[in-house]
Amino acid sequence: MLSTRFTELVGCDVPIQQAPMGLISPSGLALAVARAGGVGTVSAPLGVQPQELAAQLDSWMDAGAGALAVNFITEQIDPEAVAVAGARARMVDFFWSAPHAKLVDAAHEGGALVNWQVGSLPDAVLAAEAGADVVTVQGREAGGHVRGDTPLLPLLTAVLRAVDVPVLAAGGIAEPRALAAVLAAGAAGARIGTRFIATSESGAHPEYVLALLAAGPEGTEITDGFADCPMCATLPRARVLRSAIAAVAAVEGDVVGTLPSGDGEQPIPPRAGLPPHKQVNGRIDAMALYAGSGVEHVTAVRPAAEVVRELAEGAEALLRAW
Ligand SMILES: Cc1cc2nc3c(=O)[nH]c(=O)nc-3n(C[C@H](O)[C@H](O)[C@H](O)COP(=O)(O)O)c2cc1C
Numbered sequence: 001m002l003s004t005r006f007t008e009l010v011g012c013d014v015p016i017q018q019a020p021m022g023l024i025s026p027s028g029l030a031l032a033v034a035r036a037g038g039v040g041t042v043s044a045p046l047g048v049q050p051q052e053l054a055a056q057l058d059s060w061m062d063a064g065a066g067a068l069a070v071n072f073i074t075e076q077i078d079p080e081a082v083a084v085a086g087a088r089a090r091m092v093d094f095f096w097s098a099p100h101a102k103l104v105d106a107a108h109e110g111g112a113l114v115n116w117q118v119g120s121l122p123d124a125v126l127a128a129e130a131g132a133d134v135v136t137v138q139g140r141e142a143g144g145h146v147r148g149d150t151p152l153l154p155l156l157t158a159v160l161r162a163v164d165v166p167v168l169a170a171g172g173i174a175e176p177r178a179l180a181a182v183l184a185a186g187a188a189g190a191r192i193g194t195r196f197i198a199t200s201e202s203g204a205h206p207e208y209v210l211a212l213l214a215a216g217p218e219g220t221e222i223t224d225g226f227a228d229c230p231m232c233a234t235l236p237r238a239r240v241l242r243s244a245i246a247a248v249a250a251v252e253g254d255v256v257g258t259l260p261s262g263d264g265e266q267p268i269p270p271r272a273g274l275p276p277h278k279q280v281n282g283r284i285d286a287m288a289l290y291a292g293s294g295v296e297h298v299t300a301v302r303p304a305a306e307v308v309r310e311l312a313e314g315a316e317a318l319l320r321a322w
Pocket of ligand 1 (some may be wrong): 019021022043073094101117138141142143145172173191192193194195203275290292294
């Protein structure tokens, strides 16, 4: 078993956190990862009211399910909602805002650990100073919104020298060798998003999954081409499939698809930052197909538990061999 400072702190079996991905990472995916020994993560909806979040989490969270985390993004976070998550989840997770002790304290009050994902050395130091129990460093290889511009390995090594808390590595890790490499470099685990999009429990639209499987090497790029979203309002940078950048450039008109909403369908404009989940209709190929640079290793849809097992067992075997 791959035991690290992260697994010991959290009380899980494998040093893998499945990244939060909005509706691409529904509760079923998080539960499958947690039951397989990793940390399963869901996203708190933007601007969610504390009572609404409590009802949502109570509808599926199960104390015996393993380690679960709830993610909050942007500066618009209600500390009461954080406290609600902290009272229910093993870990509360933050990204895309400056580390803040008030939010860390709100999560700790409920008894949860705090993980703060950062894209730079100064933010990693601020996160540790704010009281985060775990810092995740996101390299520019990552799928989705990319906070910094440093490749993972230099950022990881700089942060490991600067903070004492366990550090997770994120960005482009989609197969055992990359997991083994960051563990060998001193990371206490990995936060993995893209690999979990191609799982049986993922919420991704099937055409999004097929586009990932078809991507191959050099298939992704950081762009401001899907900047119509709350995160891009502060910093328009996200890594997506190159095919989506080309496809949206060729779209004519001001609607690329629709999304069920209330009693009708809400139009989705081209350049919207919404990754297409199963309820989305329209030109899926021209939407925000977020993907990390490890996408070439995503070659089959598998149950999430198998993905966790293969990554962990493969990395352990490599580390022993090395
Ligand atoms: C489809 C998608 C959606 C994402 N949404 C979020 C999010 O809502 N909150 C967050 O903290 N990170 C989000 N991320 C970024 C992840 O936290 C993580 O940094 C990234 O997935 C790691 O790179 P990888 O995808 O190459 O594994 C998202 C990533 C992807 C691929």
